[in-house]
Amino acid sequence: MVQRVPIAAEHVLHHFLGISRALAGRLDFQSMIEAVSEEIRFILPHDHLDVSLLLDDDSHLSAYETGLHTSWSDFAFHPLAIARSPIRTVLLGEAPYLLSDDAMNDERFQFPGALNHPIFDARLRSRLHVPLRARGEVIGALSCSSHAANYYTLDDVRHTQHVADLLASYLYALRQTEQAKQLAIAEAQIRAREEGLRLGVLRLTEELENERQRIGMDLHDQTLADMTRLHRRIGRLQSLDAVPATELAPIGQALHESMQELRLIIDAVKPTILQLFGFVEGLEDLLLRSVRNSGLAISTQLRDNTGGLANALAEPQKIALFRIIQEAVNNAIKHAAPLAITVEITASDSHLQLTIIDDGVGLDSASRLETGGLKNMQVRAQLLSAHVNIDKGPHGKGTCVQVSLPLPAQA
Numbered sequence: 001m002v003q004r005v006p007i008a009a010e011h012v013l014h015h016f017l018g019i020s021r022a023l024a025g026r027l028d029f030q031s032m033i034e035a036v037s038e039e040i041r042f043i044l045p046h047d048h049l050d051v052s053l054l055l056d057d058d059s060h061l062s063a064y065e066t067g068l069h070t071s072w073s074d075f076a077f078h079p080l081a082i083a084r085s086p087i088r089t090v091l092l093g094e095a096p097y098l099l100s101d102d103a104m105n106d107e108r109f110q111f112p113g114a115l116n117h118p119i120f121d122a123r124l125r126s127r128l129h130v131p132l133r134a135r136g137e138v139i140g141a142l143s144c145s146s147h148a149a150n151y152y153t154l155d156d157v158r159h160t161q162h163v164a165d166l167l168a169s170y171l172y173a174l175r176q177t178e179q180a181k182q183l184a185i186a187e188a189q190i191r192a193r194e195e196g197l198r199l200g201v202l203r204l205t206e207e208l209e210n211e212r213q214r215i216g217m218d219l220h221d222q223t224l225a226d227m228t229r230l231h232r233r234i235g236r237l238q239s240l241d242a243v244p245a246t247e248l249a250p251i252g253q254a255l256h257e258s259m260q261e262l263r264l265i266i267d268a269v270k271p272t273i274l275q276l277f278g279f280v281e282g283l284e285d286l287l288l289r290s291v292r293n294s295g296l297a298i299s300t301q302l303r304d305n306t307g308g309l310a311n312a313l314a315e316p317q318k319i320a321l322f323r324i325i326q327e328a329v330n331n332a333i334k335h336a337a338p339l340a341i342t343v344e345i346t347a348s349d350s351h352l353q354l355t356i357i358d359d360g361v362g363l364d365s366a367s368r369l370e371t372g373g374l375k376n377m378q379v380r381a382q383l384l385s386a387h388v389n390i391d392k393g394p395h396g397k398g399t400c401v402q403v404s405l406p407l408p409a410q411a
């Protein structure tokens with residue numbers, strides 16, 4: 001038996017206060033238990049000190065140790081099932097404490113599946129375990145060990161329990177903070193992944209858009225040019241009277257119509273005006289052209305109150321917004337039989353707002369929103385983190401499509 005010098009009550013109190021001081025400002029479990037180990041050493045000499053903390057799932061624990069290094073430390077990273085802990089009775093609230101004179105020969109620590117090899121590896125003989133309680137529940141255990149056998153007494157159990165009571169609320173608060181931190185990290189990771197995905201899709205849309213434009217240019221420069229040549233040759237044949245006009249005229253007419261259609265397709269896939277002259281001018285052109293091609297008498301109006309902000313948007317944003325407006329304008333012409341279509345662009349500190357209003361028949365309740373052009377609008381807007389709202393127009397007449405694009409915060 002190792003002789004221990006009894007310590008005076010005032011010294012015990014002094015070290016308890018020292019523990020409180022040492023805990024202040026500790027923001028991680030490891031530095032917390034190292035600080036405690038230093039202070040407690042005078043009241044309770046030990047070769048090894050560890051803290052087991054129950055995890056939220058109530059079936060696993062993590063552990064932090066100081067003094068000696070054993071594989072218990074691994075449980076800070078790979079939680080251990082409580083059922084395998086040699087001190088499970090304390091952790092489960094079944095025993096008020098455990099005091100062992102020789103843990104290497106103590107049957108309580110030896111049961112099938114018990115993870116007790118650190119006791120033997122580190123030759124821990126005297127062991128003392130008390131519960132850490134917070135809010136009326138066991139949240140873990142504080143353990144002290146010594147290489148010497150028969151070292152700790154019931155007085156030590158009492159002292160250790162006082163220390164554990166002091167420590168428990170700090171550990172509880174720290175665990176809550178850690179959990180909140182983990183949650184915040186997980187949320188940030190999800191947000192980063194979503195943002196990455198959004199940027200990836202945006203890049204992809206940009207590439208698709210470039211590809212569409214390339215096809216548009218090929219159709220224009222190659223196919224349309226070939227058709228124009230063919231059309232001219234047919235015209236020449238007609239003037240030669242070599243083939244009866246009744247044969248050639250319908251071919252010429254059919255070719256002319258195909259060329260008209262092809263022009264419309266090219267116009268739709270290639271917002272060149274947008275690139276050459278800018279967003280607002282591109283929209284002006286879109287409105288005029290769409291109405292002209294429809295053959296309907298519709299008046300159009302475009303108002304840009306953003307003072308150049310709309311033209312300064314990033315290229316993919318401009319293209320996506322252009323496509324959204326293109327669809328809204330086409331829908332108005334195709335479905336609404338309106339007298340007027342108005343496009344308005346305004347800006348606030350935080351948002352750019354695009355409004356497309358027609359005074360036509362209005363959406364009927366059976367209108368499909370889940371497929372087709374309206375759905376595409378929503379998807380395009382989502383990729384820009386913008387929001388689309390489709391509603392009745394002013395005074396309940398016609399349709400109003402509103403696109404709201406968040407602008408980056410001003411520094």
Ligand SMILES: Nc1ncnc2c1ncn2[C@@H]1O[C@H](COP(=O)(O)OP(=O)(O)OP(=O)(O)O)[C@@H](O)[C@H]1O
Nearest residue numbers: 331332335336362363367368371372373374375399
């Ligand atoms: N401005 C509008 N005025 C009246 N009805 C509209 C208007 N816009 C859309 N709709 C109605 O909503 C329906 C869905 O529109 P959506 O753009 O999704 O499809 P679509 O224009 O019929 O086909 P597409 O897929 O070629 O765009 C339309 O069929 C039409 O009935």
Ligand SMILES: [Mg+2]
Nearest residue numbers: 327331373374
């Ligand atoms: Mg449509």
